[in-house]
Amino acid sequence: MSDNPDLTAFKAALDGIRFHDSQKHLAARSHDYFWYSPILNDQLKDKIGDLLVVPQSVEEVMQVASLIAKYKLPLTLRGGGTGNYGQCVPMNGGVIMDLTRLDKVLEITKGHVRVQAGARISRLDDAAHETGQELLMYPSTRQMATIGGFLAGGSGGIGSLRHGMLRDPGNVSYVKIITVEEDPQVIELHGGDIQKVQHAFGTNGIMVELGLALTPKTDWIHTAALFDGYDRALNFATKAQKDGMDCYLLTAVERRFASYYTKFGDLFPADRDAIFAMVAPDEMDRFTAEAKAQGGRVSFAMTKEKIREAGLQPAYECGWNHTTLQALKVDPGWTYLQVAYPRPFDVDVVMRQMARYGDDIFWHHEMARQDGDIQIFALPLVRYRGKDEMYRLIAELEQTDGCTIFDPHVITIEDGGMKEIDTAQIDFKKRADPYGLMNPGKTRGWTDDMARRDDQHQQGETA
Numbered sequence: 314m315s316d317n318p319d320l321t322a323f324k325a326a327l328d329g330i331r332f333h334d335s336q337k338h339l340a341a342r343s344h345d346y347f348w349y350s351p352i353l354n355d356q357l358k359d360k361i362g363d364l365l366v367v368p369q370s371v372e373e374v375m376q377v378a379s380l381i382a383k384y385k386l387p388l389t390l391r392g393g394g395t396g397n398y399g400q401c402v403p404m405n406g407g408v409i410m411d412l413t414r415l416d417k418v419l420e421i422t423k424g425h426v427r428v429q430a431g432a433r434i435s436r437l438d439d440a441a442h443e444t445g446q447e448l449l450m451y452p453s454t455r456q457m458a459t460i461g462g463f464l465a466g467g468s469g470g471i472g473s474l475r476h477g478m479l480r481d482p483g484n485v486s487y488v489k490i491i492t493v494e495e496d497p498q499v500i501e502l503h504g505g506d507i508q509k510v511q512h513a514f515g516t517n518g519i520m521v522e523l524g525l526a527l528t529p530k531t532d533w534i535h536t537a538a539l540f541d542g543y544d545r546a547l548n549f550a551t552k553a554q555k556d557g558m559d560c561y562l563l564t565a566v567e568r569r570f571a572s573y574y575t576k577f578g579d580l581f582p583a584d585r586d587a588i589f590a591m592v593a594p595d596e597m598d599r600f601t602a603e604a605k606a607q608g609g610r611v612s613f614a615m616t617k618e619k620i621r622e623a624g625l626q627p628a629y630e631c632g633w634n635h636t637t638l639q640a641l642k643v644d645p646g647w648t649y650l651q652v653a654y655p656r657p658f659d660v661d662v663v664m665r666q667m668a669r670y671g672d673d674i675f676w677h678h679e680m681a682r683q684d685g686d687i688q689i690f691a692l693p694l695v696r697y698r699g700k701d702e703m704y705r706l707i708a709e710l711e712q713t714d715g716c717t718i719f720d721p722h723v724i725t726i727e728d729g730g731m732k733e734i735d736t737a738q739i740d741f742k743k744r745a746d747p748y749g750l751m752n753p754g755k756t757r758g759w760t761d762d763m764a765r766r767d768d769q770h771q772q773g774e775t776a
C-alpha cells in the first residue's frame with residue numbers, strides 16, 4: 314500500500330464504497346494478458362495499483378470519479394481484464410476501478426439492447442437469446458470479457474464475418490460516459506461520435522451504459538472441415554465468404570496447431586488443415602458440399618450444447634486470439650502478431666509467407682468484414698527471437714507483402730493499431746478527463762501541458 318497522503322484521504326472519503334488494498338487483490342486486478350508478449354511482459358510484470366475500488370452503481374462510479382479528480386490520483390478502469398496490450402495495467406499505480414458490478418441488462422427491444430458497461434458479454438448474449446435475438450459480434454473471450462471493455466479495448470471478432478467490425482456504423486447506437494471531474498458530468502455519444510471513445514483504452518471517460526444492435530438468433534452449428542493443404546482450406550473459406558454462405562465464424566487453422574488443440578484428437582489430426590466454423594443449420598448441406606469440392610470433409614458438426622457435452626471447445630474458442638492461448642498453454646516460447654491483409658485477399662501471399670518463415674511462424678486466418686468489404690486478418694504464432702528480430706519481421710511483412718501490422722508489443726493506442734494520434738479522442742479527453750488522470754501512459758496524444766489547472770478553470774468559470 315502506498316503511503317501517499319492523497320490516497321489515504323481518498324480511501325477515507327470512499328464512505329462505504331467497496332474497496333480492497335491487500336496485495337492479493339491488487340496483484341490479481343493489475344494485470345491482463347500482456348504476457349502473450351515477452352516485450353510487454355518485461356515492461357509490465359511488476360506494475361501494480363495501490364487501491365481497488367468496486368462501485369456497485371452509477372452513483373458510486375460518480376462519487377469515485379469526483380474523489381479521483383479531487384485528490385488527483387491515477388485511475389485505471391477494468392472490465393474482465395482480458396486485454397492483450399496491458400490496457401488495464403496501472404502504469405503509475407493509483408486506483409483501479411473494477412466495473413463488473415455495473416452488470417444490468419437494462420432493456421431488450423426488437424433489434425436493440427441497452428446494457429450497463431460492466432456486463433459480461435456471455436450474460437448479455439444469453440439474455441438476448443431469451444428474446445430470440447443475439448449480439449452481432451463478440452471477442453473469443455465472450456465468457457470473461459465485459460461489453461464496455463470490448464468497446465474500449467477490442468475491435469471485433471466472432472460475428473465480424475457477418476456484421477463487420479465493432480466500429481462499423483450502426484453496430485453501437487450510443488454510449489453514456491461519466492467524466493472525471495469533482496462535479497462529474499454524464500455525456501451521451503451517438504453515431505460517429507462514439508468513435509471518440511471506441512478503442513480509447515479507458516483514457517477518456519468512464520463508460521457506464523451503451524446501446525447495441527441485435528440480430529435474430531440463429532442456432533449456429535459448431536463445425537470443422539479438414540483439407541489436405543492450407544491453400545485449399547483458405548480457398549474454401551474465402552469462396553464461402555464471397556458466395557455469402559451464412560456463417561458467424563470462419564477460421565482457417567493450419568495443421569501444425571493440431572498438437573495444441575488436444576481436446577479434438579482425431580477430429581483435428583496433424584495431417585490436415587482445418588476450417589473451424591459456426592454455420593447456419595440450413596447452410597450445412599452447402600458447407601459440406603463445398604468442402605468436398607475442395608477435396609475436404611466435415612470432421613464434426615454439433616450444436617453448442619452437444620459440443621459442451623462432448624467436452625470440446627465451442628468453435629469461437631478455436632479462432633482469433635484463443636488460438637494463441639491454446640498454443641501458449643503448451644509452449645511458452647511463442648508470441649504473436651496481428652496482421653491485416655491487403656484487399657482483395659490473395660491466398661498465394663499466405664503460401665509464400667509459409668514457405669519464407671517455415672517453423673518460425675504458424676498461421677491461422679480470420680474471415681471478417683470491414684467498411685462493408687471482405688477483410689482477412691491473421692494472428693500468427695511467432696517464435697520469439699528477441700525484439701530486434703520482431704521488428705525486422707514486422708517491417709518485412711509490411712514491405713514485402715503489403716500487410717498492415719497492429720503491433721501487440723506496445724502499450725499506447727497510437728503505436729499499436731491506430732498508427733497516428735486521434736485528435737477527436739484527445740479533444741474528447743480534454744472534456745471527459747480534463748486533469749489527464751485516466752490510464753496514464755496509454756496515449757501519446759496527451760501531454761501534461763493539456764491538463765486543466767484548477768486556478769485556470771475557476772478563472773474561466775468566473776470570467
Ligand SMILES: Cc1cc2nc3c(=O)[nH]c(=O)nc-3n(C[C@H](O)[C@H](O)[C@H](O)COP(=O)(O)OP(=O)(O)OC[C@H]3O[C@@H](n4cnc5c(N)ncnc54)[C@H](O)[C@@H]3O)c2cc1C
Nearest residue numbers: 392393394395396459461462463466467468470515520634
Ligand atoms: C484469448 C483472448 C482472445 C481474444 N480475442 C479477441 C477477439 O476476438 N476480438 C477482440 O477484439 N479482442 C480479443 N481479445 C482482447 C480482449 O479480450 C477483448 O478486447 C475484450 O473485449 C476486452 O474486454 P474486457 O472486459 O476484458 O476489457 P479489459 O481488459 O478489462 O479492458 C480493456 C480496456 O478497456 C478499458 N475499459 C474497461 N472497461 C471500461 C469502461 N467501462 N469504460 C471505459 N474504458 C473501459 C480498460 O481500461 C482497458 O484499457 C482477446 C484476448 C484474449 C486474451
